[in-house]
Amino acid sequence: EAQVTQNPRYLITVTGKKLTVTCSQNMNHEYMSWYRQDPGLGLRQIYYSMNVEVTDKGDVPEGYKVSRKEKRNFPLILESPSPNQTSLYFCASRGHGTDTQYFGPGTRLTVL
Amino acid sequence: GDSVTQMEGPVTLSEEAFLTINCTYTATGYPSLFWYVQYPGEGLQLLLKATKADDKGSNKGFEATYRKETTSFHLEKGSVQVSDSAVYFCALGSQTGANNLFFGTGTRLTVIP
Numbered sequence: 001e002a003q004v005t006q007n008p009r010y011l012i013t014v015t016g017k018k019l020t021v022t023c024s025q026n027m028n029h030e031y032m033s034w035y036r037q038d039p040g041l042g043l044r045q046i047y048y049s050m051n052v053e054v055t056d057k058g059d060v061p062e063g064y065k066v067s068r069k070e071k072r073n074f075p076l077i078l079e080s081p082s083p084n085q086t087s088l089y090f091c092a093s094r095g096h097g098t099d100t101q102y103f104g105p106g107t108r109l110t111v112l
Numbered sequence: 113g114d115s116v117t118q119m120e121g122p123v124t125l126s127e128e129a130f131l132t133i134n135c136t137y138t139a140t141g142y143p144s145l146f147w148y149v150q151y152p153g154e155g156l157q158l159l160l161k162a163t164k165a166d167d168k169g170s171n172k173g174f175e176a177t178y179r180k181e182t183t184s185f186h187l188e189k190g191s192v193q194v195s196d197s198a199v200y201f202c203a204l205g206s207q208t209g210a211n212n213l214f215f216g217t218g219t220r221l222t223v224i225p
Contacts, residue, residue: 004155033212040217041217042116042118042201042215042216042217042218043156043201043213043215044215045212045213048212058212059212090155090156092156092213099144099161099163099205100146100158100161101158101213102158103148103155103156103157104155105154105155106154106155
């Protein structure tokens with residue numbers, strides 16, 4: 001089954017404790033993105049990647065890092081989480097030459 | 113820059129009622145337009161899309177027409193069901209290489225029996 005998976009689905013952590021949210025897709029897609037969803041703001045792009053070792057900032061990159069060492073994986077790293085990063089995070093992917101993005105199930109992060 | 117303005121919610125309808133959720137956009141050029149749906153506890157799923165002016169996207173009884181003259185992409189369904197209760201997002205595809213979708217704020221629809 002074609003899908004985007006994220007782990008963990010739920011995470012509660014404390015300020016300053018480094019964490020990683022994993023994202024994996026099995027569709028051999030070139031493009032991958034991370035979004036955060038906040039009430040009244042819709043989804044906003046954090047980072048994206050156009051292929052292995054090619055990443056760039058989206059609209060709200062501050063406080064986040066990403067890497068793309070393999071085509072299928074695109075982890076999101078919060079090196080020093082803060083309460084304003086409490087949000088619902090989505091990973092998405094799409095294939096080259098298409099415009100439809102496939103979303104993962106989401107990761108609800110709470111930073112205390 | 114590119115942006116999407118979506119009808120504020122929440123919207124509550126009785127089963128079999130007619131649904132319209134308004135969406136207008138600002139963009140240069142000819143972006144693709146999308147409606148995504150988010151069911152409770154799940155990620156976003158593509159509901160329908162349109163890639164050029166006057167295209168009509170349709171799926172599961174939902175329709176939306178790409179209107180360039182009014183810069184709109186309103187979502188409609190003639191007869192909603194309880195299972196349509198979800199959050200609906202209008203989105204515009206980036207025309208740069210940024211792999212970005214510009215989303216509206218989302219409209220929560222609740223359908224009551």
